Amino acid sequence: xxxxxxxxxxxxxxxxxxxxxSEGELKVxxxxxxxxxxxxxxxxxxxxxxxxxxxxxxxxRILLEHTGLKGIYMExxxxxxxxxxxxxxxxxxxxxYAMLRLEAIGNNLKPSTDYVRKAQxxxxxxxxxxxxxxxxxxxxxxxxxxxxxxxxPIAFELLPEKFTLTQLQQLYEAIWDKKLDKRNFRKxxxxxxxxxxxxxxxxxxxxxxxxxxxxxxRKYNKIFKNELNFSK
Amino acid sequence: xxxxxxxxxxxxxxxxxxxxxSEGELKVxxxxxxxxxxxxxxxxxxxxxxxxxxxxxxxxRILLEHTGLKGIYMExxxxxxxxxxxxxxxxxxxxxYAMLRLEAIGNNLKPSTDYVRKAQxxxxxxxxxxxxxxxxxxxxxxxxxxxxxxxxPIAFELLPEKFTLTQLQQLYEAIWDKKLDKRNFRKxxxxxxxxxxxxxxxxxxxxxxxxxxxxxxRKYNKIFKNELNFSK
DNA sequence: AATATAGGGTGTATTTCTTACACTATTGCT
DNA sequence: AGCAATAGTGTAAGAAATACACCCTATATT
Numbered sequence: 001x002x003x004x005x006x007x008x009x010x011x012x013x014x015x016x017x018x019x020x021x022s023e024g025e026l027k028v029x030x031x032x033x034x035x036x037x038x039x040x041x042x043x044x045x046x047x048x049x050x051x052x053x054x055x056x057x058x059x060x061r062i063l064l065e066h067t068g069l070k071g072i073y074m075e076x077x078x079x080x081x082x083x084x085x086x087x088x089x090x091x092x093x094x095x096x097y098a099m100l101r102l103e104a105i106g107n108n109l110k111p112s113t114d115y116v117r118k119a120q121x122x123x124x125x126x127x128x129x130x131x132x133x134x135x136x137x138x139x140x141x142x143x144x145x146x147x148x149x150x151x152x153p154i155a156f157e158l159l160p161e162k163f164t165l166t167q168l169q170q171l172y173e174a175i176w177d178k179k180l181d182k183r184n185f186r187k188x189x190x191x192x193x194x195x196x197x198x199x200x201x202x203x204x205x206x207x208x209x210x211x212x213x214x215x216x217x218r219k220y221n222k223i224f225k226n227e228l229n230f231s232k
Numbered sequence: 233x234x235x236x237x238x239x240x241x242x243x244x245x246x247x248x249x250x251x252x253x254s255e256g257e258l259k260v261x262x263x264x265x266x267x268x269x270x271x272x273x274x275x276x277x278x279x280x281x282x283x284x285x286x287x288x289x290x291x292x293r294i295l296l297e298h299t300g301l302k303g304i305y306m307e308x309x310x311x312x313x314x315x316x317x318x319x320x321x322x323x324x325x326x327x328x329y330a331m332l333r334l335e336a337i338g339n340n341l342k343p344s345t346d347y348v349r350k351a352q353x354x355x356x357x358x359x360x361x362x363x364x365x366x367x368x369x370x371x372x373x374x375x376x377x378x379x380x381x382x383x384x385p386i387a388f389e390l391l392p393e394k395f396t397l398t399q400l401q402q403l404y405e406a407i408w409d410k411k412l413d414k415r416n417f418r419k420x421x422x423x424x425x426x427x428x429x430x431x432x433x434x435x436x437x438x439x440x441x442x443x444x445x446x447x448x449x450r451k452y453n454k455i456f457k458n459e460l461n462f463s464k
Numbered sequence: 465a466a467t468a469t470a471g472g473g474t475g476t477a478t479t480t481c482t483t484a485c486a487c488t489a490t491t492g493c494t
Numbered sequence: 495a496g497c498a499a500t501a502g503t504g505t506a507a508g509a510a511a512t513a514c515a516c517c518c519t520a521t522a523t524t
Contacts, residue, residue: 183515
């Protein structure tokens with residue numbers, strides 16, 4: 001094993017699946033490619049990992065170059081290694097995902113590499129044709145967040161810092177693709193005691209303004225070694 | 233991207249974390265290495281992925297060559313890419329795990345490659361020093377099976393085809409490292425209605441023989457889109 | 465000023481699940 | 495016959511999940 005290092009032609013990339021939530025629907029961040037293969041197609045932000053950087057570092061750098069987003073914590077999802085996934089040969093990719101507050105970012109997305117024309121949010125339910133196996137990667141990510149959202153408070157990462165209970169409920173409904181009962185949802189959510197009720201109300205709505213809440217990370221950390229379950 | 237394929241020095245391997253259960257404890261399958269680096273150390277079965285095979289195929293081939301085990305379904309766990317994980321440079325590894333019936337295999341483990349001296353089961357609670365970052369990989373695998381065992385019936389993969397309820401309970405206790413109440417465990421497990429009670433009893437024990445059960449995959453598939461939860 | 469609209473906010477009864485807890489039954493061995 | 499070792503069993507209390515419908519309030523409209 002020492003002397004002969006085989007297969008030097010194997011190389012690998014990292015791809016980012018970034019979820020956002022606005023207007024009651026889940027969105028994913030895509031880039032329009034400016035390079036072959038799949039020039040002018042939409043795809044996930046993703047590129048080659050340098051040989052002297054960790055995959056965790058690479059994926060951050062790539063996201064920054066492709067979209068201008070910085071300081072996003074991404075988690076590893078899965079490594080895809082089908083022989084046909086890349087038209088130029090055996091290139092495996094390590095996919096990462098993250099969920100983030102779309103409000104804070106909006107359309108302020110600025111690629112800084114010629115490989116990318118632009119970056120844009122796309123509703124999950126209306127995705128364009130995607131480069132490589134990227135649709136497959138996105139589907140696997142959704143499975144992952146559905147499983148994860150049942151026992152950890154990742155959903156809050158998708159909301160603005162201050163949110164109403166209805167927004168929170170809509171988010172869970174979007175993730176699960178399923179209506180929830182308002183009273184039961186609120187009862188359950190408030191009982192977990194991980195929200196901080198603010199002295200503020202929604203503004204700019206033409207109906208009774210709802211109270212605003214914050215996710216209280218300190219309370220959460222104290223209380224939960226346990227599990228949350230918001231799936232029903 | 234088309235013309236310049238960078239970083240041709242990147243290569244990758246696949247590692248196998250195989251769990252077994254016997255004598256009331258969880259075990260993991262290790263090999264004694266016969267090659268540098270880490271010659272004569274214990275480590276996970278693992279080797280380079282060929283450039284013309286999928287990772288899924290590679291990991292099966294490697295397990296066969298290192299241990300003689302065949303037809304084991306492994307699931308991908310995580311990809312490890314720290315720069316220091318391999319003394320010979322940037323070699324990422326895709327780790328897979330599986331759980332299997334130790335009884336059926338016992339110590340009938342036959343490496344067929346010179347890279348490996350022998351393969352052997354080791355209790356999880358008394359592991360030797362391990363090559364590379366293999367201890368870290370094993371720990372991550374345990375986290376994974378703990379999470380997974382709560383909502384899918386993977387535990388049955390560790391038991392013989394016919395087992396007693398006490399054996400099943402001991403397995404959950406080993407996975408959770410926690411005692412469970414016998415009556416509550418049985419009540420809950422039988423209520424899921426995924427076991428088939430056999431007309432057979434345990435043999436060769438010097439006390440009252442227990443009924444044998446089988447996991448009934450057909451019933452399971454019918455009933456569960458839902459979740460199992462055996463963690464309490 | 466009155467009314468319409470749109471979502472905000474709330475409680476209760478029923479069923480199901482979880483938990484805590486201790487004794488009798490059966491078998492093999494001596 | 496008696497012992498040792500594990501199998502096997504039920505109930506009561508509390509907690510959690512579910513199903514379900516109406517009044518409240520802020521704004522916009524006439």
